[in-house]
Amino acid sequence: MKSNSAFALAGLGLAMLATPILAQNVSAGPISASKAWTRQTAPNQSVGGGFLTIRNAGKTDDRLLTASTPLAAEVQIHSMSMDKGIMKMRQIKEGITIPAGKSVELKPGGLHIMFIDLKKPFKLGDKIPVTLKFQRAGAVKVNFDVQSISSTSAMEGHHGGH
Amino acid sequence: MADTDQDIASNIAAVRKLLWLVAGVAALLGAILFLGLEKNGVEKQAPATAALPFGGTFELTRSDGSVLTDKSLAGRPYAIFFGFTRCPDVCPTTLARLALLRKKLGADGDKFDIVFVSVDPERDRPQDIGAYAEMFGTPIIAATGTDAQLAQIRKGFGVYMKKVPLDPAQPDGDYTIDHTAGIFLMDAKGRLSSIIDHHEAEETALDKLRMLVG
Numbered sequence A: 001m002k003s004n005s006a007f008a009l010a011g012l013g014l015a016m017l018a019t020p021i022l023a024q025n026v027s028a029g030p031i032s033a034s035k036a037w038t039r040q041t042a043p044n045q046s047v048g049g050g051f052l053t054i055r056n057a058g059k060t061d062d063r064l065l066t067a068s069t070p071l072a073a074e075v076q077i078h079s080m081s082m083d084k085g086i087m088k089m090r091q092i093k094e095g096i097t098i099p100a101g102k103s104v105e106l107k108p109g110g111l112h113i114m115f116i117d118l119k120k121p122f123k124l125g126d127k128i129p130v131t132l133k134f135q136r137a138g139a140v141k142v143n144f145d146v147q148s149i150s151s152t153s154a155m156e157g158h159h160g161g162h
Numbered sequence B: 001m002a003d004t005d006q007d008i009a010s011n012i013a014a015v016r017k018l019l020w021l022v023a024g025v026a027a028l029l030g031a032i033l034f035l036g037l038e039k040n041g042v043e044k045q046a047p048a049t050a051a052l053p054f055g056g057t058f059e060l061t062r063s064d065g066s067v068l069t070d071k072s073l074a075g076r077p078y079a080i081f082f083g084f085t086r087c088p089d090v091c092p093t094t095l096a097r098l099a100l101l102r103k104k105l106g107a108d109g110d111k112f113d114i115v116f117v118s119v120d121p122e123r124d125r126p127q128d129i130g131a132y133a134e135m136f137g138t139p140i141i142a143a144t145g146t147d148a149q150l151a152q153i154r155k156g157f158g159v160y161m162k163k164v165p166l167d168p169a170q171p172d173g174d175y176t177i178d179h180t181a182g183i184f185l186m187d188a189k190g191r192l193s194s195i196i197d198h199h200e201a202e203e204t205a206l207d208k209l210r211m212l213v214g
């Protein structure tokens, strides 16, 4: 199912190049990031999960190594899995490979960026500036849209600012 | 007072008699209690596999500082979920899902309570989980407790939980909590009605909730 959606996204990517893109799409060389979003947080909630799609249009694999934002003390790359009904979250220190010509989705139920020790709560409609560091492509700056805590996916076609 | 050997011997005999009497009474009381519990168990029609009633008795502190127990929840069905606020994925997804399911049930949606139990009292203070639960836009009873209280309720519901360091190289550093992600549906009499699995289809989840409040 994962590879299916990756293929679908790769196809969509081509179509999307010609049309105005609703969700923010940032790129550095062959690496582009889209559908970056996070959830609003409660006053004393110290963490948040960030999700996005990373596409590698190049001919060489790349690797997301780290992420950072001025709005959190630390940002980590995490995996989440369900093992016999038990949720397990783990840090992925080695980063995430973005295979050549493929997209990798960070989404609920799977991989995510974890913002740790937030400087202030994420408010609905805010944008969280994040710098992603890739092994080959270098730094890619992405703004994560702060969506409702009830969101389970990027709200495409929903412009920010309200 | 100079007790003779004989006096001591008769004293010991008296104490022995008393002990036997106490033991006899205790055994009788035990038997009565046991039979009483047994009868209750049958009346409650507990799941055949569980010797103790599912859920059991528990006591926690609500986000407003008041006490939450199995007894205070009795009388209304409830959906209970265990998590923590530093969980960026499954916990908000589950609570948002429950809020959405409640909305989809229409009038039936108001016929059950949603209970969120934080298993991370070290970092989740009662008032914090209240503010967290409020964000989902539907009434949610948020509670947590001491380690002992949480151990008790987890035992009752068979909820797995394990603190795991995020970085294995720093065992005393930041941690995450592996935990059971299912939603337990308890009826108005505190009996397990069913469990909504994390990956369950929405229609199935709705059916289970209709069965719960029906």
Ligand SMILES: [Cu+2]
Pocket: A049, A078, A079, A089, A112, A113, A114, B088
């Ligand atoms: Cu995480």
